Amino acid sequence: MKDTGARLTRDTVLRAALELLDEVGIDALSTRRLAERLGVQSPTLYWHFRNKGELLDAMAEAIMLERRRASLPQPGDAWDAWLVANACNFRAALLAYRDGARLHAGTRPRGAHFDGIECKLALLCDAGFTPEQAIDLMFAIGRFVVGWVLEEQAEPERAPDADAPDPAAHPLVAQGWAALHARSPDDAFERGIALLVDGARAQLAARRAG
Incomplete structure (x- = not known):
């Protein structure tokens, strides 16, 4: 060769x-x-x-840098709508590559990432969050996304009702299970993100009231 x-x-x-x-x-x-x-x-x-570890880290960083500009908040963006859009963008980036979530899991931001993170935190702090609350929120959502995509990329192909619970034995589980599996993957994900954002919105309201 x-x-x-x-x-x-x-x-x-x-x-x-x-x-x-x-x-x-x-x-x-x-x-x-x-x-x-x-x-x-x-x-x-x-x-x-x-070594291979350094290569894998660089691959994960390359995926994030590909989407970094598109994910930055713009003047006038509402913090809550931006958080949802950014989470969806992050998920799409991880799903764009086979095992994208496994590649990203365990990595830490560095170098070129910090300018983007600073911009994102500024949006949240301008909305009224403290820097500590803002970074807690960003990391909570980020880890939610990685965990979600890990599950998505690991799910075997099977019929939706293959493991469905018995409605007679577990009526509440069966009702929730049916609703969950009737949703598209995108809708299910966005509902989960909405719960996190709703909690952040309530925390922000309490801080303003206090």
Whole structure:
């Protein structure tokens, strides 16, 4: 195999890694397979990423940076409507790649992310939240989204009523179960986010009243 590593760029490696992730999933993603895809020897990749962990972190960061500008609040945005839209945008970004939530889970913001986070917190603080409340809210919603998508991407294909509860034995569960499974995935997600935003709105109202 002729090694063409000298012509590789960090972005080329990242793009190839994300394409490979979509094809084989995170468990089968390896530096060996990535090197084969790029037509180089595995050690060549270490010019750009010291190990697989560093590559995975960079892949997660690349996904977030792809959506960062679109997710920033604009002048005049209502904080609550923006939170819902931003959460939906985040979910869509994770769903755009196979195992996107697993790739993102456990990562921490750094570098280029902080400008965007500062802008988001400013919107919430201008609405009346303290910086502590604002970052608590942002992280709670962020982790809700990652957990939600982890479940979505792990769900096996099965008939909606395959595990439905017996209405005679569990009438309340059956009623809620039927309502939940009648909703689209988008609607179910947005209802969950709305509960978090409603709680934040109540906290903000209490702070203003106090």
